[in-house]
Amino acid sequence: MWLPAGFATAIVVCLSLGCSGPGAMLSSSEGRIERLTRLLSFEMRREQSAIARRSTVYREPQLEQYLERMLASLMPVEAPEGVVPHAVLISDSGQNAYSFPDGAIYIHTGLLSRLESEAELALLLAHEIAHVTRRHALRELAASPASTDVTVFDRALSESLAWFHDSRAQREFHQISGELVSLRRSLEQEADRVGLDMVIEANYDPYEALEIFEHLREADCMGAGADRAAALLQALNRTDPVAGRFTDRAVFGEHLQQLLFEQARLELRHGRWDEALRCARRLLLGVPTHARIHFLLGEILMQRNEGEEVPQALAHYFRAIAVDPSLPEPHKAIGLIYFKKGQVRLARSFFESALALAPHSHDSDYIRSYLNQCITKIEGENL
Amino acid sequence: MKPRIWICIILVALLASCAHGGGKPALTFNAALPEGWKEIPTDDAMMFMTKEGGYKQFVLIRERPLSEPFQFTKRTLQPGMLPEAAAEIIVNEILADSNIRNFSVTENIPARIAGNSGFRMVFVYTDADGYLFKTIYYGFIKGDTFYNIRYAATQEEYFQKDLKTFEEVLKSFNLVAAK
Numbered sequence: 001m002w003l004p005a006g007f008a009t010a011i012v013v014c015l016s017l018g019c020s021g022p023g024a025m026l027s028s029s030e031g032r033i034e035r036l037t038r039l040l041s042f043e044m045r046r047e048q049s050a051i052a053r054r055s056t057v058y059r060e061p062q063l064e065q066y067l068e069r070m071l072a073s074l075m076p077v078e079a080p081e082g083v084v085p086h087a088v089l090i091s092d093s094g095q096n097a098y099s100f101p102d103g104a105i106y107i108h109t110g111l112l113s114r115l116e117s118e119a120e121l122a123l124l125l126a127h128e129i130a131h132v133t134r135r136h137a138l139r140e141l142a143a144s145p146a147s148t149d150v151t152v153f154d155r156a157l158s159e160s161l162a163w164f165h166d167s168r169a170q171r172e173f174h175q176i177s178g179e180l181v182s183l184r185r186s187l188e189q190e191a192d193r194v195g196l197d198m199v200i201e202a203n204y205d206p207y208e209a210l211e212i213f214e215h216l217r218e219a220d221c222m223g224a225g226a227d228r229a230a231a232l233l234q235a236l237n238r239t240d241p242v243a244g245r246f247t248d249r250a251v252f253g254e255h256l257q258q259l260l261f262e263q264a265r266l267e268l269r270h271g272r273w274d275e276a277l278r279c280a281r282r283l284l285l286g287v288p289t290h291a292r293i294h295f296l297l298g299e300i301l302m303q304r305n306e307g308e309e310v311p312q313a314l315a316h317y318f319r320a321i322a323v324d325p326s327l328p329e330p331h332k333a334i335g336l337i338y339f340k341k342g343q344v345r346l347a348r349s350f351f352e353s354a355l356a357l358a359p360h361s362h363d364s365d366y367i368r369s370y371l372n373q374c375i376t377k378i379e380g381e382n383l
Numbered sequence: 384m385k386p387r388i389w390i391c392i393i394l395v396a397l398l399a400s401c402a403h404g405g406g407k408p409a410l411t412f413n414a415a416l417p418e419g420w421k422e423i424p425t426d427d428a429m430m431f432m433t434k435e436g437g438y439k440q441f442v443l444i445r446e447r448p449l450s451e452p453f454q455f456t457k458r459t460l461q462p463g464m465l466p467e468a469a470a471e472i473i474v475n476e477i478l479a480d481s482n483i484r485n486f487s488v489t490e491n492i493p494a495r496i497a498g499n500s501g502f503r504m505v506f507v508y509t510d511a512d513g514y515l516f517k518t519i520y521y522g523f524i525k526g527d528t529f530y531n532i533r534y535a536a537t538q539e540e541y542f543q544k545d546l547k548t549f550e551e552v553l554k555s556f557n558l559v560a561a562k
Contacts, residue, residue, distance in 0.1 A: 054481050269475040271458040305461065336465070365492040366467045 036141045044100045051090070051106065058089040058109050058262070066255050067125070070118070071105070074126045074198045076133060079103075083132055087125070089259075093267060093275065095216060099128040101137050111216070112256065113263040113279055118247035119204040120212035126195035126202075134194060136187045143183055189231065196232055205246050206236055253286040264296055273304040291324035298333055310337060328357035332367055339370055348374040412530060414444050415555035417548045432552075438514060440536035440545045442552050449527045455479035460529050466493055469522055469529070470502040482511040496532065497557050499523040507538060517542045519549065525558065532556055 067087040075085055085103040093110040100106075105128045115121050131137070199209045213229035260279045267276035280297045287293060298316035301309040314337055317330040335350030351371040355364060408428045416422055416432055420442075423431045429445035431437075449460045453476040460469050470491055477486055486508040494503035501523025509515050517538040522531040534549035536542040 053484075270456045270479055271475075340465075362491065363467065369493040 033138070033142065036138055040101050040137055040141065044102060048100065048104065056091040058091040058259070060089070060258050063255060063259060064089070070122060071125055071129070073202050074122060074129055076129075076198065079133055080135065085129055085132065091262070091266060093263075093270060093272060097124060097128060099131050101132060101135065103129075103132050105129070105132075109259055109263050109266070110275075113260055113282075114215050115212065115256075116215055116252070117208055117211065117249050118252045118255075119199065119206075119208040120215065121252070122199045122202060122204045123195055123209035123212050126198035127191045128195075129198065130191040130194035131187070134187075134190060136191065140180065140183060140187065143180075189228070192228055192232055193235065196236070203245055206232075208246055210236075250286065253282075257283060257286065261293065261296070264300070268296070268300050268303065271303075273300060276300045289323050291320040291327050291330075294320035294323065295327065295330045295333070298330065302333070302337075313337070326357060328354045328361060331357060332363070335367075335370065339374065344374040344377045348378065410559075411446060411528065412444065412556060412558050414532075414552055414557075417552060420548070434545065434548075435541075438537065440534070440541045442532070442534050442549055444530070444532045444552075444556065446528050446530050449524065449529055460524060462524065462527055464524055466500055466502040466523065467491075469524060470504055473504070473520065473522060473531075474506075477506070477508070484509040484511075485515075494521060496521050496523050496530070496553075499525055499530075499558075501530075515539075521553065530558075 064087065067089075071085040071087065079085075083101070083103040085105060088104055088106045089112065090106055090108050092108040094108040095111045095114065097105065097107045097111055105125065107124070111124075112121075115124065196206055196209070200206050210229055210232055213226065260283045264276045264279035264283065267273075267279060277297070277300055280293060280300060283293050284290070284297065294316045298313040298320065301313035301316065314334065317334045317337075320327055320330040321334075331350045331354035335347045335354060338344070338347035338350065348371060351367050351374065354361075355367050355371070358364065361367075407424075407426050410428060410430070414430055416430075417434070420432045420434045423433065423437075425431055427445070428447065429443060431441060431443050433439070433441040449462060452459050453472070456472070456476050456479045458472050458475065460472060474488060474491075477483055486506060488504055488506045490503065490505040492503055494501050501521060504520045504522075505518070506520065507515065507517045515538045516535050518533055518535040520531060520533040522529065524530075532553060534546070534552075536545060
């Protein structure tokens, strides 16, 4: 969980392809590690640009500051030169996190939304920091045959990117990928161990931190989560008892409030009802009287389109109005439920109140059209 | 025009890939091809027409079974769904497409299309190659079929120029054998 797949593939393919070219002109006195470092730097920038193009960065200054503070508290004193740990949140349902040699740690909001304590977050960040400070990317590169990388380095700097993706490159990659599996596994284990040490050093309770494996088990985004957790627990049990502080989960929940809300909306847009419900219900535990969360829950239940959930959705809409009578959306939502049931008099009153609260809302034309249909029906009944 | 651009525009325009094969199915709608425009043949249940190429302007009319899930969100439209709810699903599908950037809806209102209740949306977006498009998108559900009629053009140069032509196409649209 420390390099995006494309990046890892690219640098490995780099090293697996060998052929003559201007790269051979590189000074032989230039150290291999130096060259690989430059290659990594080049690939890193390219991959980060690609991520920026294809992803949506989640921005929330307060949460970002919180993550920066955590990174600073976990960072070992002697960090490699040029490494500046910083978190980049990607708005994505995926359960993924990865890091780059410059210290950039990318975390999907879908993963962050699953964490339940600051200790778990600390372990996640520390694991990624360990990949960076232990220069795992470089070590992986250095483990590849030295005979290939001089010319490959030159190709990586060329204008054409096509060779990265050609079938030969893929074939070569698959041939050597087996050899890399064990190396990667050992690097992951090292990041786990070093990360856990950082967590203990920062005075978190390691057992609380290890719960991350439990919470991510469903998606198993940390690889073989159960095995890794077991290995770390075993290592912990061999050492002197560690007494860290338990973190306040309510406070952690507050840090994630906005993110959970946005995540619930993202999952709703994608039709992933269970995930949307999980985020919204978790939010409601922390803030039971939040009108917008009740409205969101109502929306999720309605859009899930399971008939028996309409009364539940209705209850959430009414609760939203009770908490904040000035919120127009639940008025419209209740109006729609009655409208679909043919209870046009009731529907009319809710559409009217929605319009009165927000006469120029983006959906006011729709509400007016529903209202007109209600009035036409009511007038027909009165004749 | 580069082949990749054509692939992109078709993908963007379709929103979803059609799974069926075996030649073009019989369409259940009619629409007039404007003078000077050409219809690009496809195997899918659609009419794709353009005057100067898909990256300048195009009109796409498509019918799709409600049971067919959308490509990115996997959501489906439902019979009897309100037009506003259908529009929301379309918006969510576009938002979920990572090839589409800077997507923004500037209008979303109820509309009548060939006598059917539906919606009209206007939105802009940038595609994977950085081209800015403006689109008018009409949609409605009839029986178990979703019909959509859209006009898209590179915003600055072509949108206004062919807007009237699109309105003529829209007027000419009619269902011949509603499912």
